[in-house]
Amino acid sequence: MNDYNKEYNAKLTTPEKAVKVIKSGDWVDYGCLHAYPALLDRALADRKEELEDVKVRSLLMHGPLHIVEEDPNQEHFTYNSWHMVKFERNLCDRGLCYFIPMLFRNLPGYYRRFLDVDVAMMAVTPMDEEGYFNFSVNNATARAVLDTAKVIILEINDKLPRLFGKENKVHISEVDAIVEGEHPDLFEIPSASGSEIDELIANQIVSQMEDGACVQLGVGGMPDLIGKKIAESDLKNLGVHSELIVNANLDMYKAGKITNSNKTGEMKGKTVGGLVYGTKELVEWTAENPDVMICPMDYVNDVNIIRSLDKFTSINSCVGVDLFGQISSESAGTRHISGTGGQLDFLTGAYDNPTGKSFICMPSSRVDRKGVRHSNVHATFHGDIITDPRSQSYQLVTEYGMVNLAGRSTWERAEMLISVAHPDFREELIQSAEEMKIWRRSNKLK
The missing domain is CATH 3.40.1080.20 (Acetyl-CoA hydrolase/transferase C-terminal domain)
Incomplete structure (x- = not known):
């Protein structure tokens, strides 16, 4: 039986070191919703003076998004969303978020056929005994993004539960870097009241x-x-x-x-x-x-x-x-x-x-x-x-x-x-x- 912990520890690093791989002009994809890589986003925002024209894609972001909020003149980062919720809508109203038209059924295909992903960063569950990280509640397009990415950085969030499904995991052998750190409880989306x-x-x-x-x-x-x-x-x-x-x-x-x-x-x-x-x-x-x-x-x-x-x-x-x-x-x-x-x-x-x-x-x-x-x-x-x-x-x-x-x-x-x-x-x-x-x-x- 393989001991994947050795490989895990070899790839474990800090958020600050992990984001050093991102260069000016890169396309970077964040995991969506609860897969938002909060630690990596913070570290990337801290590098803003070293970078320009870094384009970031994601969707269903509930905030905060440090690369956007700390670069209000978009001198370093440009944020793009496949589907907006309130936080992103407010950014859009301020000219800080750009929409990408899509049909959800086609979105994985867009990545695999047409798009470049220089670096993918997303939050996942802790690794299991077989060396897999689960996408948890955030499957959507995760596998297609990682299949396209030149570099994969995972952020471990122990608040994320494992879920069953299809194409819902990534193996340690595919990953370039791993970061760990404290995360708050998952935010909740309450039921909306009808009139x-x-x-x-x-x-x-x-x-x-x-x-x-x-x-x-x-x-x-x-x-x-x-x-x-x-x-x-x-x-x-x-x-x-x-x-x-x-x-x-x-x-x-x-x-x-x-x-x-x-x-x-x-x-x-x-x-x-x-x-x-x-x-x-x-x-x-x-x-x-x-x-x-x-x-x-x-x-x-x-x-x-x-x-x-x-x-x-x-x-x-x-x-x-x-x-x-x-x-x-x-x-x-x-x-x-x-x-x-x-x-x-x-x-x-x-x-x-x-x-x-x-x-x-x-x-x-x-x-x-x-x-x-x-x-x-x-x-x-x-x-x-x-x-x-x-x-x-x-x-x-x-x-x-x-x-x-x-x-x-x-x-x-x-x-x-x-x-x-x-x-x-x-x-x-x-x-x-x-x-x-x-x-x-x-x-x-x-």
Whole structure:
């Protein structure tokens, strides 16, 4: 039996020495979410005066990010995100974070086919007896990043639990350097609270679900509320197949709704996801749980796999829709909010699935800080990033109803979308539709 401790000790170093390998002009990838290499980030930021034009990629960063916050003029580092959360969104508002468009199912392939990674740095679990480090709750694209990287530096975080899954580990023989140090407890992502409007939308969606459905939930108040509604419902024998395992999935499990019994093959009986995104209780539930598989995104979000799951049901949110059926879920105008993530992957897979369903939901309007109400159904977008093209728009839900846009003409879409818009804006939207020549004279709202 190999004694991997000798090799481990030979590669063990300090964060300060480890980051010496990074040169000006390099592309550096950080592990995402809980794989953020805090000690290495601190050490790299301390080297800023020695470096210029170092480009860093990651996603789902909850902060702090020292290389950004201590280089506000971007003289040394440039940070880029595949998918933004609040911390990164605030950086973006200050011009300190740049978005990289992607589809989650394609992201591992981007690395393996098109991108350079000079140095990869990520937090992992302590090494096991066979010389492997586990990616824990942060599988997603980790294996693809390391496969591409010229240099691999691992940061050991003993707060990270081991999880089961596919392509979820890296061997000591592949690693160039290892660092250790103290880490705080993993930060928690609490459930978001839904509004009365969210509840009206959630009730419509849950009423359309069937026993045995395999569920994908996005993040935010709406999906969390839908998960709670599912937990309180009479639905049974549900499965989970989702890029993110979220708090709502635990609510469903604790209510006895999740069995994954309708899945086949290696996924039978398994909750499948790419990342675990939630509370300490959620992380503890997934830790070394043989009924949970954390897999890379080119597996979880593979359209061919999604279309094979019986009664697959995808539930996500958006920011706005226009009368042509284009859906924006990642920006407000040109202000970036999040990212495409896997929404289009699951929308496509659910549509291609003969027993599948997909719901995109949103409140019909929003009220700004000045108390002014704005419609989330727009005549046309003005700079908003299109997440789901009109050619793939499907079932859209607001508090005023549910419409299925698949196969519908421009005038039918206009009529349907205006029917679920806030009443205060319907006449204005009809006028815009007439001007754009997508409103029939005989159209009547019911």
